[in-house]
Amino acid sequence: GAGVSQSPRYKVAKRGQDVALRCDPISGHVSLFWYQQALGQGPEFLTYFQNEAQLDKSGLPSDRFFAERPEGSVSTLKIQRTQQEDSAVYLCASSFAQGYGYTFGSGTRLTVV
Amino acid sequence: DAKTTQPPSMDCAEGRAANLPCNHSTISGNEYVYWYRQIHSQGPQYIIHGLKNNETNEMASLIITEDRKSSTLILPHATLRDTAVYYCIVRVGGYGGSQGNLIFGKGTKLSVKP
Numbered sequence: 001g002a003g004v005s006q007s008p009r010y011k012v013a014k015r016g017q018d019v020a021l022r023c024d025p026i027s028g029h030v031s032l033f034w035y036q037q038a039l040g041q042g043p044e045f046l047t048y049f050q051n052e053a054q055l056d057k058s059g060l061p062s063d064r065f066f067a068e069r070p071e072g073s074v075s076t077l078k079i080q081r082t083q084q085e086d087s088a089v090y091l092c093a094s095s096f097a098q099g100y101g102y103t104f105g106s107g108t109r110l111t112v113v
Numbered sequence: 114d115a116k117t118t119q120p121p122s123m124d125c126a127e128g129r130a131a132n133l134p135c136n137h138s139t140i141s142g143n144e145y146v147y148w149y150r151q152i153h154s155q156g157p158q159y160i161i162h163g164l165k166n167n168e169t170n171e172m173a174s175l176i177i178t179e180d181r182k183s184s185t186l187i188l189p190h191a192t193l194r195d196t197a198v199y200y201c202i203v204r205v206g207g208y209g210g211s212q213g214n215l216i217f218g219k220g221t222k223l224s225v226k227p
Binding site: 004033035040041042043044045048056059091093101102103104105106107 | 154155156157158159198200214215216217218219220
């Protein structure tokens, strides 16, 4: 596609509910990143994929967070048993190869109530 | 933690040059300076990057001091659409470098006023 597409654009979840956030990277982009952005803060790294391999998940804040990219294209970030502190914008970025310029999606704004 | 220091906010008059400073006094020899910006409700957008030479593209110019401890992003003729948060990031490797993730700080909120 022309850009990185994320869905849903907005998600409201009740505390304790599981959510799944989707990222469609630019076609052919090998690298995919997830970031979390709290209100008024810069984005913070969560995890990185190269094709289907998750090479770095050091930024995932807890074991409630899980990301996958089974076929090396679309990626899903799953958050189990959501908590209020999970409320943030979740950004996805892709790049042609590791180290090349990143293209970010517009993000999914998650609100946990 | 981010390795850069930026002022939290700046104002600029429309049509004038916007000069955004960044301090990166602990930058290593193999680290590049990258600039991204984030317009409200959008994801960050790449602007420019450099190692030690000044760089210019269709969006902006990047001036890096000789000791590489600071840099300035210049938007030559700021428009209202340039209102955004601007992030200065230091990162190992250039456009084809090997380091994966970007480490963002809080950036500078630039407000362009008519």
